[in-house]
Amino acid sequence: MTQPAPTRAAGATIPAGSASGLADSGRRVFAIEAQALAAVAERIDGDFTRACQRILAASGRVVCTGMGKSGHIARKIAATLASTGTPAFYVHPGEAGHGDLGMITDADVVLALSYSGESDEVLMLLPVLKRQGNAVIAMTGRPQSTLARESDVHLDVSVPAEACPLDLAPTSSTTASLAMGDALAVALLEARGFTADDFARSHPAGALGRRLLLHITDIMHAGDEVPRIHADASVSEALVEMSRKRLGMTAVVDGDDRLIGLYTDGDLRRTLDDRGVDLRSTRIEEVMTRSPKTIGADALAVEAAQLMETHKISGLLVVDTERRVVGALNIHDLLRARVV
Incomplete structure:
Protein backbone atom coordinates (compact mmCIF):
# COMPACT_ATOMS: atom_id res chain seq x y z
CA MET A 1 0.00 0.00 0.00
CA THR A 2 1.40 3.36 -1.03
CA GLN A 3 2.19 5.65 1.85
CA PRO A 4 1.08 9.31 1.53
CA ALA A 5 3.84 11.83 1.02
CA PRO A 6 4.89 13.53 4.26
CA THR A 7 3.59 17.05 4.81
CA ARG A 8 5.36 19.94 6.48
CA ALA A 9 4.29 20.30 10.09
CA ALA A 10 2.26 23.34 11.00
CA GLY A 11 4.52 26.21 11.98
CA ALA A 12 7.59 24.63 10.37
CA THR A 13 9.90 27.14 8.75
CA ILE A 14 11.80 27.07 5.50
CA PRO A 15 15.48 26.33 6.09
CA ALA A 16 17.54 29.50 6.41
CA GLY A 17 19.51 28.77 3.24
CA SER A 18 16.34 28.38 1.17
CA ALA A 19 14.83 31.59 2.54
CA SER A 20 18.00 33.47 1.67
CA GLY A 21 17.92 31.97 -1.82
CA LEU A 22 14.35 33.15 -2.36
CA ALA A 23 15.26 36.70 -1.37
CA ASP A 24 18.31 36.59 -3.62
CA SER A 25 16.11 35.51 -6.53
CA GLY A 26 13.75 38.40 -5.91
CA ARG A 27 16.59 40.92 -5.79
CA ARG A 28 18.09 39.46 -8.95
CA VAL A 29 14.81 40.05 -10.82
CA PHE A 30 14.79 43.71 -9.79
CA ALA A 31 18.41 44.12 -10.90
CA ILE A 32 17.79 42.51 -14.31
CA GLU A 33 14.63 44.48 -14.97
CA ALA A 34 16.25 47.75 -13.86
CA GLN A 35 19.03 47.08 -16.37
CA ALA A 36 16.42 46.40 -19.05
CA LEU A 37 14.61 49.66 -18.34
CA ALA A 38 17.86 51.61 -18.49
CA ALA A 39 18.64 50.08 -21.89
CA VAL A 40 15.21 50.95 -23.30
CA ALA A 41 15.34 54.48 -21.88
CA GLU A 42 18.39 55.17 -24.05
CA ARG A 43 16.20 54.54 -27.12
CA ILE A 44 13.74 57.33 -26.39
CA ASP A 45 14.63 59.18 -29.56
CA GLY A 46 13.19 60.36 -32.84
CA ASP A 47 10.96 57.29 -33.23
CA PHE A 48 9.39 58.01 -29.85
CA THR A 49 8.82 61.62 -30.89
CA ARG A 50 7.26 60.55 -34.19
CA ALA A 51 4.96 58.12 -32.38
CA CYS A 52 3.74 60.92 -30.12
CA GLN A 53 3.27 63.25 -33.08
CA ARG A 54 1.21 60.64 -34.96
CA ILE A 55 -1.09 60.25 -31.97
CA LEU A 56 -1.41 64.00 -31.37
CA ALA A 57 -2.24 64.60 -35.03
CA ALA A 58 -4.93 61.90 -35.14
CA SER A 59 -8.57 62.90 -34.83
CA GLY A 60 -9.53 59.43 -33.60
CA ARG A 61 -8.42 57.19 -30.76
CA VAL A 62 -5.47 54.97 -30.03
CA VAL A 63 -6.38 51.33 -30.55
CA CYS A 64 -4.04 49.05 -28.58
CA THR A 65 -3.69 45.40 -29.53
CA GLY A 66 -1.50 42.41 -28.73
CA MET A 67 -1.65 38.69 -27.98
CA GLY A 68 -0.87 36.84 -24.76
CA LYS A 69 1.27 38.78 -22.28
CA SER A 70 1.66 41.56 -24.82
CA GLY A 71 -2.12 41.76 -24.90
CA HIS A 72 -2.26 42.27 -21.13
CA ILE A 73 0.28 45.08 -21.42
CA ALA A 74 -1.60 46.62 -24.36
CA ARG A 75 -4.80 46.60 -22.32
CA LYS A 76 -3.09 48.43 -19.46
CA ILE A 77 -1.51 50.98 -21.81
CA ALA A 78 -4.94 51.69 -23.30
CA ALA A 79 -6.35 52.28 -19.81
CA THR A 80 -3.49 54.62 -18.89
CA LEU A 81 -3.83 56.60 -22.12
CA ALA A 82 -7.58 56.94 -21.70
CA SER A 83 -7.28 58.23 -18.13
CA THR A 84 -4.63 60.80 -19.03
CA GLY A 85 -6.33 62.61 -21.90
CA THR A 86 -5.68 60.35 -24.90
CA PRO A 87 -8.85 58.41 -25.85
CA ALA A 88 -7.88 54.77 -26.25
CA PHE A 89 -9.22 51.23 -26.02
CA TYR A 90 -8.02 47.66 -26.42
CA VAL A 91 -8.98 45.28 -29.20
CA HIS A 92 -8.09 41.60 -29.05
CA PRO A 93 -6.39 40.77 -32.37
CA GLY A 94 -8.05 37.37 -32.58
CA GLU A 95 -11.51 38.86 -32.12
CA ALA A 96 -10.62 41.68 -34.53
CA GLY A 97 -10.29 39.13 -37.30
CA HIS A 98 -13.84 37.98 -36.57
CA GLY A 99 -15.68 41.28 -36.68
CA ASP A 100 -14.14 43.58 -34.07
CA LEU A 101 -12.14 45.35 -36.78
CA GLY A 102 -15.36 47.29 -37.26
CA MET A 103 -14.52 49.11 -34.03
CA ILE A 104 -11.48 50.71 -35.68
CA THR A 105 -12.14 53.76 -37.86
CA ASP A 106 -9.81 55.32 -40.40
CA ALA A 107 -9.18 58.20 -37.97
CA ASP A 108 -7.61 55.91 -35.35
CA VAL A 109 -3.96 55.15 -34.66
CA VAL A 110 -3.14 51.50 -33.92
CA LEU A 111 -0.53 50.64 -31.29
CA ALA A 112 0.44 47.01 -31.87
CA LEU A 113 2.50 45.07 -29.32
CA SER A 114 4.41 41.87 -30.06
CA TYR A 115 7.85 41.27 -28.59
CA SER A 116 8.76 38.84 -31.37
CA GLY A 117 7.12 41.03 -33.97
CA GLU A 118 5.79 37.88 -35.61
CA SER A 119 2.47 37.19 -33.82
CA ASP A 120 0.19 35.82 -36.52
CA GLU A 121 -2.98 37.34 -35.07
CA VAL A 122 -1.42 40.81 -35.11
CA LEU A 123 0.21 40.49 -38.53
CA MET A 124 -3.11 39.36 -39.99
CA LEU A 125 -4.56 42.79 -39.23
CA LEU A 126 -1.88 44.81 -41.02
CA PRO A 127 -3.24 44.57 -44.62
CA VAL A 128 -6.69 45.65 -43.52
CA LEU A 129 -5.34 48.52 -41.43
CA LYS A 130 -3.07 49.65 -44.24
CA ARG A 131 -5.94 49.57 -46.73
CA GLN A 132 -8.09 51.59 -44.35
CA GLY A 133 -5.34 54.18 -43.93
CA ASN A 134 -4.57 53.67 -40.22
CA ALA A 135 -1.19 54.73 -38.90
CA VAL A 136 0.41 51.76 -37.14
CA ILE A 137 2.89 52.16 -34.29
CA ALA A 138 4.66 48.91 -33.44
CA MET A 139 6.26 48.05 -30.12
CA THR A 140 8.56 45.05 -30.50
CA GLY A 141 11.86 43.64 -29.31
CA ARG A 142 13.06 42.87 -32.82
CA PRO A 143 13.62 45.85 -35.15
CA GLN A 144 14.00 43.48 -38.14
CA SER A 145 10.70 41.66 -37.49
CA THR A 146 7.77 41.77 -39.89
CA LEU A 147 5.66 43.96 -37.60
CA ALA A 148 8.51 46.44 -37.10
CA ARG A 149 9.20 46.69 -40.85
CA GLU A 150 5.56 47.03 -41.88
CA SER A 151 4.64 49.69 -39.33
CA ASP A 152 4.81 53.46 -39.76
CA VAL A 153 6.76 53.93 -36.53
CA HIS A 154 8.67 51.33 -34.51
CA LEU A 155 9.43 51.55 -30.80
CA ASP A 156 12.28 49.23 -29.86
CA VAL A 157 11.70 47.63 -26.44
CA SER A 158 14.30 44.87 -26.73
CA VAL A 159 15.96 43.89 -23.45
CA PRO A 160 19.35 42.30 -22.69
CA ALA A 161 17.73 39.36 -20.90
CA GLU A 162 14.49 38.18 -19.39
CA ALA A 163 14.42 37.96 -15.61
CA CYS A 164 13.16 34.40 -15.96
CA PRO A 165 16.24 32.15 -15.54
CA LEU A 166 14.87 29.89 -18.28
CA ASP A 167 14.64 32.91 -20.59
CA LEU A 168 11.10 31.81 -21.41
CA ALA A 169 8.52 33.72 -19.38
CA PRO A 170 8.09 37.34 -20.53
CA THR A 171 9.35 39.38 -17.58
CA SER A 172 11.87 42.10 -18.42
CA SER A 173 10.32 42.49 -21.86
CA THR A 174 6.79 43.10 -20.55
CA THR A 175 8.14 45.51 -17.94
CA ALA A 176 9.96 47.43 -20.69
CA SER A 177 6.83 47.54 -22.86
CA LEU A 178 4.74 48.77 -19.95
CA ALA A 179 7.27 51.51 -19.18
CA MET A 180 7.30 52.57 -22.84
CA GLY A 181 3.52 52.83 -22.73
CA ASP A 182 3.74 54.96 -19.60
CA ALA A 183 6.32 57.17 -21.31
CA LEU A 184 3.95 57.70 -24.24
CA ALA A 185 1.03 58.51 -21.93
CA VAL A 186 2.99 61.05 -19.90
CA ALA A 187 4.55 62.73 -22.92
CA LEU A 188 1.10 63.06 -24.51
CA LEU A 189 -0.40 64.28 -21.23
CA GLU A 190 2.15 67.08 -21.02
CA ALA A 191 1.79 67.96 -24.70
CA ARG A 192 -1.98 68.28 -24.32
CA GLY A 193 -1.72 70.38 -21.16
CA PHE A 194 -3.77 67.78 -19.29
CA THR A 195 -4.43 68.95 -15.71
CA ALA A 196 -5.30 67.38 -12.37
CA ASP A 197 -8.88 68.60 -12.83
CA ASP A 198 -9.05 66.83 -16.20
CA PHE A 199 -7.78 63.65 -14.53
CA ALA A 200 -10.40 63.92 -11.79
CA ARG A 201 -13.21 64.23 -14.33
CA SER A 202 -12.33 60.77 -15.64
CA HIS A 203 -12.11 59.37 -12.09
CA PRO A 204 -15.25 60.77 -10.41
CA ALA A 205 -15.91 57.66 -8.32
CA GLY A 206 -12.50 57.47 -6.69
CA ALA A 207 -10.88 59.26 -3.79
CA LEU A 208 -8.95 61.45 -6.20
CA GLY A 209 -12.15 62.60 -7.88
CA ARG A 210 -13.64 63.54 -4.55
CA ARG A 211 -10.53 65.46 -3.58
CA LEU A 212 -10.31 67.36 -6.84
CA LEU A 213 -13.94 67.92 -7.79
CA LEU A 214 -15.77 68.47 -4.51
CA HIS A 215 -16.20 72.15 -3.64
Whole structure:
Protein backbone atom coordinates (compact mmCIF):
# COMPACT_ATOMS: atom_id res chain seq x y z
CA MET A 1 0.00 0.00 0.00
CA THR A 2 1.40 3.36 -1.03
CA GLN A 3 2.19 5.65 1.85
CA PRO A 4 1.08 9.31 1.53
CA ALA A 5 3.84 11.83 1.02
CA PRO A 6 4.89 13.53 4.26
CA THR A 7 3.59 17.05 4.81
CA ARG A 8 5.36 19.94 6.48
CA ALA A 9 4.29 20.30 10.09
CA ALA A 10 2.26 23.34 11.00
CA GLY A 11 4.52 26.21 11.98
CA ALA A 12 7.59 24.63 10.37
CA THR A 13 9.90 27.14 8.75
CA ILE A 14 11.80 27.07 5.50
CA PRO A 15 15.48 26.33 6.09
CA ALA A 16 17.54 29.50 6.41
CA GLY A 17 19.51 28.77 3.24
CA SER A 18 16.34 28.38 1.17
CA ALA A 19 14.83 31.59 2.54
CA SER A 20 18.00 33.47 1.67
CA GLY A 21 17.92 31.97 -1.82
CA LEU A 22 14.35 33.15 -2.36
CA ALA A 23 15.26 36.70 -1.37
CA ASP A 24 18.31 36.59 -3.62
CA SER A 25 16.11 35.51 -6.53
CA GLY A 26 13.75 38.40 -5.91
CA ARG A 27 16.59 40.92 -5.79
CA ARG A 28 18.09 39.46 -8.95
CA VAL A 29 14.81 40.05 -10.82
CA PHE A 30 14.79 43.71 -9.79
CA ALA A 31 18.41 44.12 -10.90
CA ILE A 32 17.79 42.51 -14.31
CA GLU A 33 14.63 44.48 -14.97
CA ALA A 34 16.25 47.75 -13.86
CA GLN A 35 19.03 47.08 -16.37
CA ALA A 36 16.42 46.40 -19.05
CA LEU A 37 14.61 49.66 -18.34
CA ALA A 38 17.86 51.61 -18.49
CA ALA A 39 18.64 50.08 -21.89
CA VAL A 40 15.21 50.95 -23.30
CA ALA A 41 15.34 54.48 -21.88
CA GLU A 42 18.39 55.17 -24.05
CA ARG A 43 16.20 54.54 -27.12
CA ILE A 44 13.74 57.33 -26.39
CA ASP A 45 14.63 59.18 -29.56
CA GLY A 46 13.19 60.36 -32.84
CA ASP A 47 10.96 57.29 -33.23
CA PHE A 48 9.39 58.01 -29.85
CA THR A 49 8.82 61.62 -30.89
CA ARG A 50 7.26 60.55 -34.19
CA ALA A 51 4.96 58.12 -32.38
CA CYS A 52 3.74 60.92 -30.12
CA GLN A 53 3.27 63.25 -33.08
CA ARG A 54 1.21 60.64 -34.96
CA ILE A 55 -1.09 60.25 -31.97
CA LEU A 56 -1.41 64.00 -31.37
CA ALA A 57 -2.24 64.60 -35.03
CA ALA A 58 -4.93 61.90 -35.14
CA SER A 59 -8.57 62.90 -34.83
CA GLY A 60 -9.53 59.43 -33.60
CA ARG A 61 -8.42 57.19 -30.76
CA VAL A 62 -5.47 54.97 -30.03
CA VAL A 63 -6.38 51.33 -30.55
CA CYS A 64 -4.04 49.05 -28.58
CA THR A 65 -3.69 45.40 -29.53
CA GLY A 66 -1.50 42.41 -28.73
CA MET A 67 -1.65 38.69 -27.98
CA GLY A 68 -0.87 36.84 -24.76
CA LYS A 69 1.27 38.78 -22.28
CA SER A 70 1.66 41.56 -24.82
CA GLY A 71 -2.12 41.76 -24.90
CA HIS A 72 -2.26 42.27 -21.13
CA ILE A 73 0.28 45.08 -21.42
CA ALA A 74 -1.60 46.62 -24.36
CA ARG A 75 -4.80 46.60 -22.32
CA LYS A 76 -3.09 48.43 -19.46
CA ILE A 77 -1.51 50.98 -21.81
CA ALA A 78 -4.94 51.69 -23.30
CA ALA A 79 -6.35 52.28 -19.81
CA THR A 80 -3.49 54.62 -18.89
CA LEU A 81 -3.83 56.60 -22.12
CA ALA A 82 -7.58 56.94 -21.70
CA SER A 83 -7.28 58.23 -18.13
CA THR A 84 -4.63 60.80 -19.03
CA GLY A 85 -6.33 62.61 -21.90
CA THR A 86 -5.68 60.35 -24.90
CA PRO A 87 -8.85 58.41 -25.85
CA ALA A 88 -7.88 54.77 -26.25
CA PHE A 89 -9.22 51.23 -26.02
CA TYR A 90 -8.02 47.66 -26.42
CA VAL A 91 -8.98 45.28 -29.20
CA HIS A 92 -8.09 41.60 -29.05
CA PRO A 93 -6.39 40.77 -32.37
CA GLY A 94 -8.05 37.37 -32.58
CA GLU A 95 -11.51 38.86 -32.12
CA ALA A 96 -10.62 41.68 -34.53
CA GLY A 97 -10.29 39.13 -37.30
CA HIS A 98 -13.84 37.98 -36.57
CA GLY A 99 -15.68 41.28 -36.68
CA ASP A 100 -14.14 43.58 -34.07
CA LEU A 101 -12.14 45.35 -36.78
CA GLY A 102 -15.36 47.29 -37.26
CA MET A 103 -14.52 49.11 -34.03
CA ILE A 104 -11.48 50.71 -35.68
CA THR A 105 -12.14 53.76 -37.86
CA ASP A 106 -9.81 55.32 -40.40
CA ALA A 107 -9.18 58.20 -37.97
CA ASP A 108 -7.61 55.91 -35.35
CA VAL A 109 -3.96 55.15 -34.66
CA VAL A 110 -3.14 51.50 -33.92
CA LEU A 111 -0.53 50.64 -31.29
CA ALA A 112 0.44 47.01 -31.87
CA LEU A 113 2.50 45.07 -29.32
CA SER A 114 4.41 41.87 -30.06
CA TYR A 115 7.85 41.27 -28.59
CA SER A 116 8.76 38.84 -31.37
CA GLY A 117 7.12 41.03 -33.97
CA GLU A 118 5.79 37.88 -35.61
CA SER A 119 2.47 37.19 -33.82
CA ASP A 120 0.19 35.82 -36.52
CA GLU A 121 -2.98 37.34 -35.07
CA VAL A 122 -1.42 40.81 -35.11
CA LEU A 123 0.21 40.49 -38.53
CA MET A 124 -3.11 39.36 -39.99
CA LEU A 125 -4.56 42.79 -39.23
CA LEU A 126 -1.88 44.81 -41.02
CA PRO A 127 -3.24 44.57 -44.62
CA VAL A 128 -6.69 45.65 -43.52
CA LEU A 129 -5.34 48.52 -41.43
CA LYS A 130 -3.07 49.65 -44.24
CA ARG A 131 -5.94 49.57 -46.73
CA GLN A 132 -8.09 51.59 -44.35
CA GLY A 133 -5.34 54.18 -43.93
CA ASN A 134 -4.57 53.67 -40.22
CA ALA A 135 -1.19 54.73 -38.90
CA VAL A 136 0.41 51.76 -37.14
CA ILE A 137 2.89 52.16 -34.29
CA ALA A 138 4.66 48.91 -33.44
CA MET A 139 6.26 48.05 -30.12
CA THR A 140 8.56 45.05 -30.50
CA GLY A 141 11.86 43.64 -29.31
CA ARG A 142 13.06 42.87 -32.82
CA PRO A 143 13.62 45.85 -35.15
CA GLN A 144 14.00 43.48 -38.14
CA SER A 145 10.70 41.66 -37.49
CA THR A 146 7.77 41.77 -39.89
CA LEU A 147 5.66 43.96 -37.60
CA ALA A 148 8.51 46.44 -37.10
CA ARG A 149 9.20 46.69 -40.85
CA GLU A 150 5.56 47.03 -41.88
CA SER A 151 4.64 49.69 -39.33
CA ASP A 152 4.81 53.46 -39.76
CA VAL A 153 6.76 53.93 -36.53
CA HIS A 154 8.67 51.33 -34.51
CA LEU A 155 9.43 51.55 -30.80
CA ASP A 156 12.28 49.23 -29.86
CA VAL A 157 11.70 47.63 -26.44
CA SER A 158 14.30 44.87 -26.73
CA VAL A 159 15.96 43.89 -23.45
CA PRO A 160 19.35 42.30 -22.69
CA ALA A 161 17.73 39.36 -20.90
CA GLU A 162 14.49 38.18 -19.39
CA ALA A 163 14.42 37.96 -15.61
CA CYS A 164 13.16 34.40 -15.96
CA PRO A 165 16.24 32.15 -15.54
CA LEU A 166 14.87 29.89 -18.28
CA ASP A 167 14.64 32.91 -20.59
CA LEU A 168 11.10 31.81 -21.41
CA ALA A 169 8.52 33.72 -19.38
CA PRO A 170 8.09 37.34 -20.53
CA THR A 171 9.35 39.38 -17.58
CA SER A 172 11.87 42.10 -18.42
CA SER A 173 10.32 42.49 -21.86
CA THR A 174 6.79 43.10 -20.55
CA THR A 175 8.14 45.51 -17.94
CA ALA A 176 9.96 47.43 -20.69
CA SER A 177 6.83 47.54 -22.86
CA LEU A 178 4.74 48.77 -19.95
CA ALA A 179 7.27 51.51 -19.18
CA MET A 180 7.30 52.57 -22.84
CA GLY A 181 3.52 52.83 -22.73
CA ASP A 182 3.74 54.96 -19.60
CA ALA A 183 6.32 57.17 -21.31
CA LEU A 184 3.95 57.70 -24.24
CA ALA A 185 1.03 58.51 -21.93
CA VAL A 186 2.99 61.05 -19.90
CA ALA A 187 4.55 62.73 -22.92
CA LEU A 188 1.10 63.06 -24.51
CA LEU A 189 -0.40 64.28 -21.23
CA GLU A 190 2.15 67.08 -21.02
CA ALA A 191 1.79 67.96 -24.70
CA ARG A 192 -1.98 68.28 -24.32
CA GLY A 193 -1.72 70.38 -21.16
CA PHE A 194 -3.77 67.78 -19.29
CA THR A 195 -4.43 68.95 -15.71
CA ALA A 196 -5.30 67.38 -12.37
CA ASP A 197 -8.88 68.60 -12.83
CA ASP A 198 -9.05 66.83 -16.20
CA PHE A 199 -7.78 63.65 -14.53
CA ALA A 200 -10.40 63.92 -11.79
CA ARG A 201 -13.21 64.23 -14.33
CA SER A 202 -12.33 60.77 -15.64
CA HIS A 203 -12.11 59.37 -12.09
CA PRO A 204 -15.25 60.77 -10.41
CA ALA A 205 -15.91 57.66 -8.32
CA GLY A 206 -12.50 57.47 -6.69
CA ALA A 207 -10.88 59.26 -3.79
CA LEU A 208 -8.95 61.45 -6.20
CA GLY A 209 -12.15 62.60 -7.88
CA ARG A 210 -13.64 63.54 -4.55
CA ARG A 211 -10.53 65.46 -3.58
CA LEU A 212 -10.31 67.36 -6.84
CA LEU A 213 -13.94 67.92 -7.79
CA LEU A 214 -15.77 68.47 -4.51
CA HIS A 215 -16.20 72.15 -3.64
CA ILE A 216 -17.12 73.84 -0.38
CA THR A 217 -20.57 74.65 -1.73
CA ASP A 218 -21.20 70.91 -2.19
CA ILE A 219 -20.86 70.11 1.52
CA MET A 220 -21.32 73.31 3.55
CA HIS A 221 -24.33 74.19 5.67
CA ALA A 222 -26.13 77.25 4.33
CA GLY A 223 -29.12 79.47 5.09
CA ASP A 224 -30.82 78.85 8.43
CA GLU A 225 -28.45 75.95 9.12
CA VAL A 226 -25.57 78.38 9.72
CA PRO A 227 -25.20 79.32 13.41
CA ARG A 228 -24.95 83.09 13.81
CA ILE A 229 -25.56 85.68 16.52
CA HIS A 230 -24.97 89.40 16.90
CA ALA A 231 -22.16 90.93 18.92
CA ASP A 232 -24.47 92.14 21.68
CA ALA A 233 -25.80 88.64 22.39
CA SER A 234 -24.83 86.96 25.64
CA VAL A 235 -22.63 83.90 25.97
CA SER A 236 -25.72 82.03 27.09
CA GLU A 237 -27.54 82.94 23.86
CA ALA A 238 -24.49 81.82 21.89
CA LEU A 239 -24.64 78.43 23.61
CA VAL A 240 -28.30 78.05 22.67
CA GLU A 241 -27.48 78.81 19.02
CA MET A 242 -24.54 76.40 19.02
CA SER A 243 -26.65 73.63 20.56
CA ARG A 244 -29.45 74.22 18.07
CA LYS A 245 -27.23 74.18 14.94
CA ARG A 246 -24.89 71.46 16.26
CA LEU A 247 -21.72 72.54 14.48
CA GLY A 248 -19.66 73.23 17.59
CA MET A 249 -19.41 76.93 16.82
CA THR A 250 -21.32 80.06 15.94
CA ALA A 251 -20.47 83.05 13.79
CA VAL A 252 -20.67 86.50 15.37
CA VAL A 253 -21.93 89.00 12.78
CA ASP A 254 -22.83 92.66 12.48
CA GLY A 255 -26.09 94.10 11.20
CA ASP A 256 -25.11 93.40 7.57
CA ASP A 257 -24.26 89.77 8.34
CA ARG A 258 -20.53 90.47 8.01
CA LEU A 259 -18.25 88.33 10.12
CA ILE A 260 -16.67 89.99 13.15
CA GLY A 261 -15.82 86.92 15.23
CA LEU A 262 -16.28 83.25 16.03
CA TYR A 263 -17.21 81.39 19.21
CA THR A 264 -16.44 77.67 19.46
CA ASP A 265 -16.61 74.78 21.89
CA GLY A 266 -12.96 75.51 22.67
CA ASP A 267 -13.78 79.12 23.49
CA LEU A 268 -16.55 77.89 25.79
CA ARG A 269 -14.12 75.74 27.76
CA ARG A 270 -11.82 78.71 28.19
CA THR A 271 -14.76 80.86 29.25
CA LEU A 272 -15.81 78.33 31.89
CA ASP A 273 -12.26 78.25 33.24
CA ASP A 274 -12.67 81.92 34.09
CA ARG A 275 -14.84 81.73 37.20
CA GLY A 276 -15.58 85.44 37.03
CA VAL A 277 -17.59 85.13 33.82
CA ASP A 278 -21.38 85.21 34.05
CA LEU A 279 -22.74 83.38 31.00
CA ARG A 280 -26.00 85.35 31.05
CA SER A 281 -24.56 88.83 31.35
CA THR A 282 -21.25 88.55 29.47
CA ARG A 283 -21.52 89.74 25.88
CA ILE A 284 -20.19 87.35 23.25
CA GLU A 285 -17.93 90.00 21.74
CA GLU A 286 -15.95 90.01 24.99
CA VAL A 287 -14.93 86.35 24.70
CA MET A 288 -15.15 85.54 20.98
CA THR A 289 -12.20 84.81 18.70
CA ARG A 290 -11.55 87.77 16.46
CA SER A 291 -10.27 87.35 12.86
CA PRO A 292 -11.01 83.60 12.67
CA LYS A 293 -9.89 81.40 9.79
CA THR A 294 -12.41 81.37 6.93
CA ILE A 295 -12.73 79.95 3.43
CA GLY A 296 -14.51 80.92 0.22
CA ALA A 297 -17.47 79.00 -1.16
CA ASP A 298 -15.71 78.33 -4.47
CA ALA A 299 -12.71 76.67 -2.82
CA LEU A 300 -12.17 72.91 -2.98
CA ALA A 301 -13.22 70.82 -0.01
CA VAL A 302 -9.68 69.47 0.23
CA GLU A 303 -8.48 73.04 0.86
CA ALA A 304 -10.75 73.19 3.90
CA ALA A 305 -9.25 69.95 5.16
CA GLN A 306 -5.73 71.32 4.74
CA LEU A 307 -6.66 74.56 6.51
CA MET A 308 -8.16 72.69 9.45
CA GLU A 309 -5.16 70.41 9.73
CA THR A 310 -2.63 73.26 9.52
CA HIS A 311 -4.33 75.39 12.18
CA LYS A 312 -5.59 72.51 14.37
CA ILE A 313 -9.21 73.58 14.13
CA SER A 314 -12.35 71.52 13.54
CA GLY A 315 -14.65 74.00 11.82
CA LEU A 316 -14.68 76.82 9.29
CA LEU A 317 -17.01 79.64 8.36
CA VAL A 318 -17.59 80.27 4.67
CA VAL A 319 -17.61 83.92 3.61
CA ASP A 320 -18.06 85.88 0.39
CA THR A 321 -15.78 88.61 -0.91
CA GLU A 322 -17.35 91.16 1.45
CA ARG A 323 -16.91 88.91 4.52
CA ARG A 324 -20.62 88.10 4.73
CA VAL A 325 -21.23 84.66 6.24
CA VAL A 326 -22.74 82.34 3.61
CA GLY A 327 -22.01 78.93 5.11
CA ALA A 328 -20.27 76.77 7.67
CA LEU A 329 -18.74 73.31 7.84
CA ASN A 330 -16.82 71.17 10.28
CA ILE A 331 -14.57 68.14 10.19
CA HIS A 332 -17.55 65.77 10.31
CA ASP A 333 -18.83 67.20 7.03
CA LEU A 334 -15.46 66.45 5.42
CA LEU A 335 -15.47 62.94 6.88
CA ARG A 336 -18.96 62.25 5.54
CA ALA A 337 -17.82 63.45 2.11
CA ARG A 338 -14.77 61.17 2.44
CA VAL A 339 -12.41 64.06 1.74
CA VAL A 340 -10.35 63.09 4.81
